[in-house]
Amino acid sequence: MTPSLVVVGAGPRGTGILERLAANVPALYGDRPLALHLVDPYPPGAGRIWREDQSPLLWMNSMAEDVTMFTDDTVPLEGPVRPGPTLAAWAAMDGRTFPGRQRQGAYLRWVYEQAVAALPPQVTVHEHRTRALRVDGPRDGRQRVVLEGRDEPIEADAVVLTLGHLDAGPDDEQRHFADFARRHHLVHLPPDFTADSDLSALPAREPVLVRGFGLAFVDLMVLLTEGRGGRYENSAYIPSGREPVLHVGSRRGVPYRAKIGYGLDGERPPLPRFFGPGQVAELLNRPGDRPDFRRDVWPLIDKELRYAHYHRLFATRPEVTTLQWSDFEEKYAVAEPGSAALDALVAAAVPDPADRLDLDALDRPLAGRRYASSAALQDALRDHITADLERRHDPGHSEDLAVFLGLLSVYGQLTALGDLGADGARWHGFFSYLASGPPGPRLRRLLALSRAGIVRFLGADIRVETDEERGLFRAGSASVPGEWTEARAFVEARLPEPTPEHTRSPLLRALYEDGADATPAGLLAVDPADGRVLTHGGLPHPRRFALGPHTTARSGGAFTRPRTGGPAFRQNDATARSALTLLRDLSCTAGPAA
Numbered sequence: 001m002t003p004s005l006v007v008v009g010a011g012p013r014g015t016g017i018l019e020r021l022a023a024n025v026p027a028l029y030g031d032r033p034l035a036l037h038l039v040d041p042y043p044p045g046a047g048r049i050w051r052e053d054q055s056p057l058l059w060m061n062s063m064a065e066d067v068t069m070f071t072d073d074t075v076p077l078e079g080p081v082r083p084g085p086t087l088a089a090w091a092a093m094d095g096r097t098f099p100g101r102q103r104q105g106a107y108l109r110w111v112y113e114q115a116v117a118a119l120p121p122q123v124t125v126h127e128h129r130t131r132a133l134r135v136d137g138p139r140d141g142r143q144r145v146v147l148e149g150r151d152e153p154i155e156a157d158a159v160v161l162t163l164g165h166l167d168a169g170p171d172d173e174q175r176h177f178a179d180f181a182r183r184h185h186l187v188h189l190p191p192d193f194t195a196d197s198d199l200s201a202l203p204a205r206e207p208v209l210v211r212g213f214g215l216a217f218v219d220l221m222v223l224l225t226e227g228r229g230g231r232y233e234n235s236a237y238i239p240s241g242r243e244p245v246l247h248v249g250s251r252r253g254v255p256y257r258a259k260i261g262y263g264l265d266g267e268r269p270p271l272p273r274f275f276g277p278g279q280v281a282e283l284l285n286r287p288g289d290r291p292d293f294r295r296d297v298w299p300l301i302d303k304e305l306r307y308a309h310y311h312r313l314f315a316t317r318p319e320v321t322t323l324q325w326s327d328f329e330e331k332y333a334v335a336e337p338g339s340a341a342l343d344a345l346v347a348a349a350v351p352d353p354a355d356r357l358d359l360d361a362l363d364r365p366l367a368g369r370r371y372a373s374s375a376a377l378q379d380a381l382r383d384h385i386t387a388d389l390e391r392r393h394d395p396g397h398s399e400d401l402a403v404f405l406g407l408l409s410v411y412g413q414l415t416a417l418g419d420l421g422a423d424g425a426r427w428h429g430f431f432s433y434l435a436s437g438p439p440g441p442r443l444r445r446l447l448a449l450s451r452a453g454i455v456r457f458l459g460a461d462i463r464v465e466t467d468e469e470r471g472l473f474r475a476g477s478a479s480v481p482g483e484w485t486e487a488r489a490f491v492e493a494r495l496p497e498p499t500p501e502h503t504r505s506p507l508l509r510a511l512y513e514d515g516a517d518a519t520p521a522g523l524l525a526v527d528p529a530d531g532r533v534l535t536h537g538g539l540p541h542p543r544r545f546a547l548g549p550h551t552t553a554r555s556g557g558a559f560t561r562p563r564t565g566g567p568a569f570r571q572n573d574a575t576a577r578s579a580l581t582l583l584r585d586l587s588c589t590a591g592p593a594a
Contacts, residue, residue, distance in 0.1 A: 001155075002033045002034065002035045003032065003033070003034050003035070003157050003583045003586060003587050004034070004035040004036075004037065004142075004154065004155060004156045004157050005021075005034060005035070005036050005037070005156060005157065005158050005159075005160070005579060005583060006037040006038075006039060006132075006143075006145045006154055006156040006158075006159045006160070007036070007037070007038050007039070007159075007160045007162060008039045008040070008132040008135075008145070008159065008160070008161050008162065008163065008507065009039070009040055009047070009161060009162035009163045009164055009548070010038045010039070010040035010042075010044040010045070010047060010112070010127070010162075011040065011042065011044075011045070011046065011047020011048065011049065011050065011108075011162070011164050011558070012045075012046075012047060012049075012050065012069070012108055012164075012558035012559055013162035013164060013547055013548045013558040013568070013572075014038065014040065014044075014047070014160075014162040015044070015045050015069065015108060015111055015112045015115060015558075016069065016162075016558055016559075016568060016569065016572040017160055017162055017547070017572050017575060017576055018036075018038070018112065018115040018116065019069065019070075019082065019111065019114075019115040019118075019572070020079060020569075020572045020573045020575075020576035020577075021036070021115075021119070021123075021576045021579075021580065022082075022115050022116075022118035022119045023071075023079050023080050023082045023118075023573075023576075024079040024080070024573070024576050024577050024580055025119065025120055025123060025580065026120065027079075027080075028577060028580040028581060028584060029580045029583065029584050030584070031120065031122055032122065032583075032584065032587050033122045033123075033124075034122065034123045034124070034583065035124055035126065036119070036123055036124065036125050036126065037126045037128060037145070037154050037156070038125065038126070038127050038128065039128045039130065039131070039132045039145070039147065039154075040128075040129070041129055041130055041131050043105070043109065044109070044112045044127060045105070045108040045109035045110070045111060045112030045113070046104075046105035046106075046108045046109055047108075047164055048164065048165075048193075049101075049164065049165060049193070049195075050101055050104050050105040050108055051105055052102045052105040052106060052109070054101060054102065054105075054195050055195065055222075055223065055227065056100055056102055057100075057222050057223065057226050057227055058100065058101045058195060058219055058222065058223075059098045059099065059100055059101065059439060059442070060098055060099055060100070060101060060104050061098070061215060061218075061259060061436060061437065061438050061439060062098070062259070062561075063088075063095060063096055063097065063098055063259070063439075064086065064087045064088035064091065064093050064094070064095050064096075064097055064098070064099045065086055065087075065088040065095025065096065065562075066086075066095075066561045066562070067086055067087040067088075067099075067104065067107075067559055067561075068084070068085075068086045068087070068559060068560065068561070068562045069084065069107075069108065069111045069558075069559050070082060070083050070084030070085070070111075071083065071566060071569050071573075072562060072563055072566075074563045074564065074565050074566070075565055075566040075569045075570055075573075076565065076570055077569065077570050077573035077574070078573060078574070078577060079573045079576070079577055082118075084111070084114070086562055087099060087103070087104060087107045090107055090110065091103060091106075091107065098259075098439040098441070128147055128150075128154075130147050130148045130149050130150065131147070131148040131506075131507075132145055132146065132147055132148075132507050133146045133147065133148055133506045133507060133510070134146040134506065134507060134510040135159050135161075135507065135510065135511065135514075135544065136510070136514060137543075139541060139542060139543070140542070142155050142156060142157055143155075143156045143157070143158070143159050143543055143544065144156070145159060156543075157543065157582070157583055157586055158543045158544075158545070158579045158582055158583060159543065159544050159545070160531075160545045160546070160547070160575060160579060161507070161524075161533075161544070161545065161546040161547075161548075162546070162547055162548050163505065163507070163508070163546075163548055163550055164548055164549065164550075164558075165193070165495060165496075165549055165550070166496070166498040166503060166504070166505050166508070166550055167192075167496055167498065167503075167504040167505070168191070168496035168497055168498040168499065168502045168503055168504055169502045169503070169504055170190055170502070171499075171501075171502055174190045174191070174492070176466070177190075177464075177466070177473075177490065178190065180466045180468075180473075181490070184471035184472075186471070186472070186473065186488045186489065186490070187201045187202060187203075187208075187488065187489035187490070188473075188489075188490050189201075189202075189489075189490070189491040189492060190492050190496075191492045191494050191495060191496040191497070192492075192495075192496065193216075193495065194216050194219035194220050194223065194493070195219060195223075197220075199220070199223055199224060199227075201489070202224065202244045202489050202491070203244060203488075203489070204228075204241065204242040204243060204244060205241070205243070205244065205245065206244050206245065206487070206488065206489065207244070207245045207247055207485065207486070207487040207488075207489070208244045208245065208246055208247065208487055208489040208490070208491060209247050209458075209464060209473050209474075209475045209485065209487045209489065209490045209491070210246050210247065210248040210249075210490075210491045210493050211248075211249065211250065211462055211464055211475070211490070211491070211492055211493065211494070212248075212250055212492060212493030212494040213248055213249070213250035213252065213253070213254065213255050213256070213493070214250075214255075214256050214432065214433070214493070214494065215256065215432075215436070215437075215438060216493040216494050216495060217248060217255070217493040218255075218438045218442050218446075220246070220491065220493050221246065221442075221445075221446065221449065221455065222442075224243055224244060224246065225237070225239075225243050225445075225449060225454060228240055228242040228243055229242055230242075230243055230454075232445060232448060235444070235447075235448055236448055236451070236452070237445070237448040237449050237451070237452040237454065239452060239454060243454050244489070245453065245454060245455075245456060246449075246454065246455045246456070247456045247457075247458050247475065247485045247487065248455060248456070248457060248458060248493070249457065249458030249459055249460070249462030249475060249477050250460070250462055251460065251461060251462070252363070252364060252365070252366065252433070252460055253365075253366040253381075253457070253458070253459045253460030253461070253462070253477065253479055254365055254366060254381065254384055254385070254460075255385065255437070255438065255443060255446065256432065256433045256434075256436065256437030256438060257362075257388055257392065257433060257434050257437040258388055258389050258392040258393075258437055258438065258439070258440045258443050259392070259437055259438065259439050259440060260392050260393075260400060260401050260404060261392060261393035261440050262393065262394075262395045262398070262401070263401075264398060264401050264402070264405075265395070265398075266315065266316075267315065268402075268405060269307065269308040269311040269312060269402045269405060269406065270311070271304070271308060271405065271406055271409040272304065272409050272410075272413060273304060273307050274300060274303045274304045274307055274333075274337065275300040275301055275303070275304040275409075275410055275413055276413060277413070277416075279300055279413075280413050280416050280417060283296055283297065283417065284416070284417070290419075291417060291420075292423075293420045293421060293423035293424050293427065294423050297414075297417070297420065298338075298423070298427075299336075299337035299338030300337050301410050301427075302337065302338060302359060303337040303338070303342065304406055304409070304410055305357065305359065305403055305406045305407065305410065306346070306357050307332065307406070308399075308402040308403050308405060308406030308409075309356075309357040309399045309402055309403050309406075310328065310332070310346070310349075310350070310357075310399075311325075311329075311402060312398055312399040312401075312402035313350070313355060313399045314328065316396075316398055316399070317355070317396075320350065320351075320352060320355045321349055321350055322348065322349055322350075322351060323348075323349045328345070328349050331345050332345060332346075357399075357403065359430075362434060363430055363433070363434075364460070365384060366459065366460040366479055367460070369460075369479065370478075370479065370480070370481060371459070371479055371480050372480075373480065373483070374456070374480055374483055376480075377457055377458075377459055377479055377480050378450060378456065378457055381450070381457040382447055382450055382451075385443055385446065385447055386447065388443070389440055389443055389444065392440065393440060403434075404434075404435050405564070407431055407434060407435045408435070408560075408561070408564045408565070409564075409565065411431060411555065411567060412555075412565045412566075412567040412570075414427070415528060415553060415554070415555050415567050415570075415571060416528050417528065418525075418526075418527075418528040418552050418553075419519045419523065419525060419552040421519070421520065421521070422520065422521060424521075425521045428554060436557075456485075458475055458476075458477050458479075458480075458485065459477030459478065459479025459480055460477055460478055460479050461477055461478040461479075462475055462476075462477045463475065463476050463477065464490060467486070470486070472486045472487065472488060473486065473487050473488070473489070473490040474486045474487075475487075475490075497522055498522060498550060499518070499521075499522030500512045500518045500522060501522075502522075503522075508524065508550070511524070511533065511544075515535045515536060516533050516534070516535065516541075516544075517534045517535055517536045517538070519552060523550065523551055523552045523554070524546055524550055524551045524552070525538075525551075525552050526545070526546050526547070526551045526552055526553050527540045528552070528553060529574065530545065530574045530575050530577075530578040531545040531546055531547045531551070531553055531571060531574070531575040531578075532544065532545055532578070533545065533546050542582065543582065545575050545578070545579060547568075547571055547572065547575055553571055555567040555568040555571055
């Protein structure tokens with residue numbers, strides 16, 4: 001019987017696994033036959049999120065030169081490096097532009113085709129354009145992968161789950177909102193992928209409450225303005241008359257920070273420095289409980305990011321500092337992370353607080369601020385967005401780019417720690433807010449929509465309530481106490497959270513029923529070393545692997561910037577090599593294939 005490997009999910013992460021399989025087969029698996037099954041109802045390569053049949057108005061939030069699916073010598077992996085073109089080089093386009101998602105989908109399809117072509121002839125690829133419903137089978141035997149619309153399961157010696165972002169059913173709060181909307185003939189759109197949402201129910205010229213100010217909101221904004229015939233002339237928005245009025249708020253009350261609009265000249269900060277493999281190993285080897293994120297991990301992250309900031313600040317703007325870099329670095333290195341001594345050193349060396357890195361202030365710019373009226377809040381938010389755009393496009397503040405590189409480095413180290421609990425989930429949100437925000441042109445258009453009255457800002461710590469007497473949704477915030485906005489439509493502009501209780505994936509539900517472990521935040525627990533699925537007792541399953549945003553091995557994205565270490569690529573390599581080693585050992589035990 002020919003050995004068989006099933007990869008469930010053929011989007012960017014599954015394609016990355018395929019590329020690493022092709023790179024590692026010659027050395028690890030030799031010329032043995034292998035049946036490779038790829039299961040996904042969406043197009044291979046692009047998958048659901050990046051498929052080419054979506055609105056051409058939707059962009060990536062990365063510049064074309066910052067997107068690659070290929071390894072380089074900065075990626076710490078055991079397998080061979082297989083370099084390849086960035087999206088910009090492949091598409092022969094300006095690397096500083098933000099391409100449409102359709103273009104990225106075409107690039108991913110090409111990468112997938114290249115990976116398939118790179119497989120040796122004894123590896124046969126079988127594509128199944130359907131959903132996997134269940135994986136079962138004994139721990140020490142072949143697994144059975146049940147597919148929708150197919151009577152017989154696929155027999156597999158190993159299974160790799162690269163499911164990507166998943167749908168989720170409603171929690172108690174969403175059920176309450178949905179029931180209220182049904183009873184009062186209102187519109188409620190729960191968390192969803194905006195490109196897949198039916199927005200036709202949102203009426204023109206009517207107020208719509210929106211909770212969420214991240215990338216899902218940006219998509220919503222685009223589809224409800226340009227998607228309904230509006231256009232931009234110079235810095236003004238010309239409405240079509242078919243737009244709703246979007247009243248948007250969130251926990252922070254501000255949009256994600258703009259993508260940085262320049263490159264780094266000169267020396268990069270030497271990272272990792274204070275949060276690297278050595279510190280991670282020390283945390284993992286401590287006796288007792290697992291590392292606590294707030295107590296043990298965050299002080300190291302804070303010190304690492306501040307080091308990146310000051311390394312660049314001292315090099316490019318020494319006039320705002322009072323010490324020589326060598327003196328500061330020596331004292332900084334020995335100061336305890338999170339200590340008052342570290343803060344005192346920074347305050348003495350960088351007198352102006354505006355030149356220091358304050359992560360709390362960056363994270364919550366509206367914290368503690370109150371405005372006398374909604375009009376005052378609109379002015380303040382426009383000023384905030386304008387200032388953010390100016391700074392993120394000013395090379396004179398290139399310490400911001402150094403911090404961005406620090407964030408990428410930190411994310412790469414965190415993958416080795418596995419589950420970090422609720423605080424780790426909040427870190428993921430902070431990373432996205434600071435490092436994965438929208439392109440600058442999107443925020444300039446947000447400003448134009450605000451001036452045109454199409455977008456209204458609600459503020460921070462938004463609260464959405466139901467008014468039974470009036471039959472309306474209403475929203476208020478801590479930013480303008482006592483002021484409420486009413487509407488007949490309410491949109492949750494955020495991705496679903498597919499916890500074990502609410503996931504709509506029959507495959508994940510079956511895994512949990514079969515003993516797979518999940519974190520309190522709803523992530524599938526996997527071994528950080530190679531992605532093997534963990535049971536409730538922490539025992540790795542010998543034949544089941546999983547990677548991606550639904551797991552504790554989240555890595556910030558299936559593709560990455562060139563020459564930044566590519567945490568996802570490292571994970572892909574480790575998982576591919578573990579799977580191939582398992583298949584090789586099973587093949588040797590079983591003897592020649594029939």
